Amino acid sequence: MTQADPIFRCAIGDDVIEASIVAWDSEVLGAPVAQIDRIEISDNGAFAATLTEFERWRDALGCAFVSCRLPHTRLRESMQLEDRGFRFIEMVFCMELRHLDRLELADSDLQIVAADPADIPELARIAETGFRWDRFHVDPRLGAGFGGRRYARWVTSTLVHQQQRLLKIIKDELTIGFFIYEELPRQTIHWQLIAIAPTHVGQGYGRQYFLALLHHHRDRGFLTIRGIVSANNMPIVNLLSSLNFRVTKPQITLHWIRPGLTIS
Ligand SMILES: CC(C)(COP(=O)(O)OP(=O)(O)OC[C@H]1O[C@@H](n2cnc3c(N)ncnc32)[C@H](O)[C@@H]1OP(=O)(O)O)[C@@H](O)C(=O)NCCC(=O)NCCS
Numbered sequence: 001m002t003q004a005d006p007i008f009r010c011a012i013g014d015d016v017i018e019a020s021i022v023a024w025d026s027e028v029l030g031a032p033v034a035q036i037d038r039i040e041i042s043d044n045g046a047f048a049a050t051l052t053e054f055e056r057w058r059d060a061l062g063c064a065f066v067s068c069r070l071p072h073t074r075l076r077e078s079m080q081l082e083d084r085g086f087r088f089i090e091m092v093f094c095m096e097l098r099h100l101d102r103l104e105l106a107d108s109d110l111q112i113v114a115a116d117p118a119d120i121p122e123l124a125r126i127a128e129t130g131f132r133w134d135r136f137h138v139d140p141r142l143g144a145g146f147g148g149r150r151y152a153r154w155v156t157s158t159l160v161h162q163q164q165r166l167l168k169i170i171k172d173e174l175t176i177g178f179f180i181y182e183e184l185p186r187q188t189i190h191w192q193l194i195a196i197a198p199t200h201v202g203q204g205y206g207r208q209y210f211l212a213l214l215h216h217h218r219d220r221g222f223l224t225i226r227g228i229v230s231a232n233n234m235p236i237v238n239l240l241s242s243l244n245f246r247v248t249k250p251q252i253t254l255h256w257i258r259p260g261l262t263i264s
Contacts, residue, residue, distance in 0.1 A: 006061060008034075010053040014042035017054045021061065028150045029263065031064035039068065039077050051084055065263065066256040067135070071249070078252060086254040089135045094249040095240045096226040100218045103244070108211035110176055115166040120156055123168065123178045127151035130177075130195040133233035135253050142257075143264035154180065154193055164192055167216070169209055176200055177209055189217050191227035206239045214243070 008019040018038040025033035036054075041047040058066060070077055072091060082088070097103075115123060128148040131137055136147030158166040158180055167179040177196035184190050196205050217225055229236045231250075241247075257263065 006057075008054060008057040010050050012050045012053075013044060013046050014040070015044075015047045015050040016040045017050050019054060019057070019066070021063075022067075024153075025065070025150065028153060029064060029146065032061050034058060034061070034063045034066045036066065036068035036081075039070065039074075039081075041077055041080060043076070047080055051080060055084065064258050064261055068254045068256075069251050070254070072252050078254060081254050081256075084256070085259070086256045087139075089139050089253045089255050091231040092228050092251050092253060093231055093237065093247045094226060094228050094251075095237070095245040096224065096248050097214070097240075097243065097245045098224045100214060100223050100225065103214070103218075105214055105218070106211055108208045108215060109171065110205070110208045110212040111170050111172075112179075112212050112216045113168050113170060115158075115168040115178065117159060119166075119168050119175075120159065122175055123166065124152040124155040126175075126178060126195050126197045127155045127193065130198050130201075133230045135230065135255065138230075138232055139255055139257075141255075141263065143262075145264050151193065151195075167213075169196075169212060176205055179213055183222075186224065187222045188224040188226065189222050191225070194227070202235075206235065207243070210239065210243055 006021055008017070010017050016038060017036060019034050019036045022033045022035050041050070068081060068086065069092070078088065128151060131147060131151055134147060136142055136150060137144060155166065155178065158164045163182045164180055165182070167181070169176045169179060175197060177194070177200070179191060180193040181189050181191045196209060214225065229240070231237065
């Protein structure tokens with residue numbers, strides 16, 4: 001699937017839904033996966049018609065899975081979606097650290113290197129086995145294989161991605177984890193995917209890992225670092241809070257999975 005994949009838009013009065021096919025997840029799943037990109041509803045009761053149009057589009061394409069992320073206060077929208085079979089999966093936080101240039105940072109005993117193609121199998125294996133708290137692993141209707149394949153493929157795709165960069169975090173010869181990020185305007189780093197190898201989690205490497213990354217990006221002139229984390233992931237929320245990150249923009253994620261479908 002390509003950038004020209006189908007998109008959906010329906011606006012009736014003040015009610016709007018926009019959705020699109022997620023090419024990436026569709027390839028991993030082997031069936032169309034969609035996401036609702038925008039949803040706004042008024043209280044005039046016309047929303048059912050907009051949602052029915054969306055369902056027609058979804059079913060005509062044979063979508064197996066639809067996700068939707070909403071600001072956590074959009075309860076009217078989430079309730080309507082739950083009425084149509086969507087299920088609440090998680091809350092997420094944007095974690096952001098600003099003014100990197102003004103921070104006192106302890107040293108880290110980890111080192112950072114740009115990953116090269118020879119590193120991909122090892123880093124993809126960490127991605128495949130390392131995640132537990134994200135929406136693909138906590139949704140009880142999804143087997144762990146789908147999330148694992150998705151994250152492994154993400155690591156591999158950084159080789160050809162225009163914007164995303166892959167760093168390897170090491171302690172001498174030992175691989176501790178990886179960090180996938182994009183550079184945004186205003187000297188901002190947005191991380192996309194981060195993990196410490198399962199054999200090294202829970203041993204205090206998390207703090208060293210982030211200190212090394214903060215030094216790395218600060219040394220290159222970046223001032224803000226941010227990323228989205230699941231509120232289920234207490235280790236990362238607590239770790240980042242202790243490093244002075246702030247929680248912003250809470251959102252909720254809902255999933256719809258075609259009834260009767262098994263995704264393993
Ligand atoms: C998230 C991650 C980077 C954290 O690194 P870590 O070295 O394993 O973290 P730690 O075990 O040192 O825990 C970090 C903090 O969370 C706390 N914590 C750990 N487990 C916890 C739990 N179950 N509940 C609440 N707090 C917990 C720890 O007490 C610690 O805080 P402290 O240093 O003040 O004591 C690492 O576990 C990881 O990469 N996991 C797999 C992939 C992943 O989840 N990536 C993040 C996606 S956004």
